[in-house]
Amino acid sequence: MSRPRTFRSEAIVLKRINFGEADRLLTLYSREFGKLKAVAKGARKPQSRKTGHVDLFMRTQFLLARGKGIPIITQAEMVEGYPALRDNLMQMTYASYMAELVDKFTVEDDPNRPLYQLLSDGLGWCVLGDQLPLATRFYELHLLSLTGFQPQFFRCTGCNEPIQERDQFFNAELGGVLCPTCYAKGKNGRSLSSTALKVLRYLQSHEWDMVKGLHLKRPLQTELERIMQHYLTYILEHNLKSVSFLRRLRHENTRF
């Protein structure tokens, strides 16, 4: 989508690096234009009008001017700052993970409004903080659907037969469930319990309001997380950066 010389957009700050004298280069995920980079001039100075509106993960209304290079932010007004993330490391780290996923699964200038909505909702769930693992699994599955990597949970990715209600396997390369028959014939797969599969199907095909009341036992949570990490890492061909800090925090939480 081509953009006019000045354009308005609501966007969430995915990343930001220092740039020039006191500027920051932001990676934004915008509602209207998808991922884009923009320069916030003077945004490291406390007295700049933009500074408090362009911190990480803030949802902000931007006015941008396009010149020769990267668009320049001329105005920024925060819509939602998710302040609770500043008081809770765990919630901040889950938010980092959600933002990193959007960054890794998108290219610039490819608008995707539902994905923007998902990110915005996801940050909201991080702020609430009461169902973080479940919200993250829901988020991962819906992000995969919205970016063209929806895993197949209803038919076997080997023989295309409908999946029966029993323990199955998951094959990341084929992008979904593999039935025990195909697995026995020598195809690769990780074991996937029928309960975990049921949850994955449910999460994939329902809205958050229908999902948020679920309470999953620890071992089931762990199984779901491992399967999703395995699949995401396979697609991205590398580990997500925020995952190692998340693991560290959870490990340390058991000590504190």
Add this chain to the structure above:
Amino acid sequence: MATAVLPQPVQNLINELARLPGIGPKSAARLTFFLLRDGSNQALELADALRDLKERTRFCSVCFNITENDPCQICDDDERDQELLCVVEEPLDMLALERSRAYNGRYHILHGAISPVEGIGPEDLKVDELIHRVQNGSFRELILATNPTLEGESTALYLKRILAGNDIRITGLARGLSVGGDLEYTDEITLGRALDGRSDL
């Protein structure tokens, strides 16, 4: 378009300068030609300064400030308060605090802040060194003066958590309005904190 070939030394300097943050190939070429044409010794003085920068500086083994002598001037100064420790992200943050002349304790420089999106964790910062210093020193107060960014505040939360229980007072800088700004243009988070931290007049 004819491709004029630049002499290798010229091209080398352009390439090196272009790798610096905030400098593109055009600025790099402009700076290179400026140094090339300059009749004085400016280019050689710059070369010496760059060599000294790497050869004559190191990290202070106590606070991780950049210094010529180890320990650095501040760590070596007995006049400064030995029981007050201020933690900052970068050496430039320490310089800013020094310019304020409002602080007379010690420093600890982390060399960054925790940032899960960038893959920067405590293990990439001088955090273990800080824990060691706190456990083996006799500090009465630790001032966490990281930046008021999400990363800086998260770093402070993390430090507070791992250093709690060391019988030391842990404080943070006041979060409020910046001098010379209008309330009208202040973001909600800053305003909220300024209200929370209001004081008697």
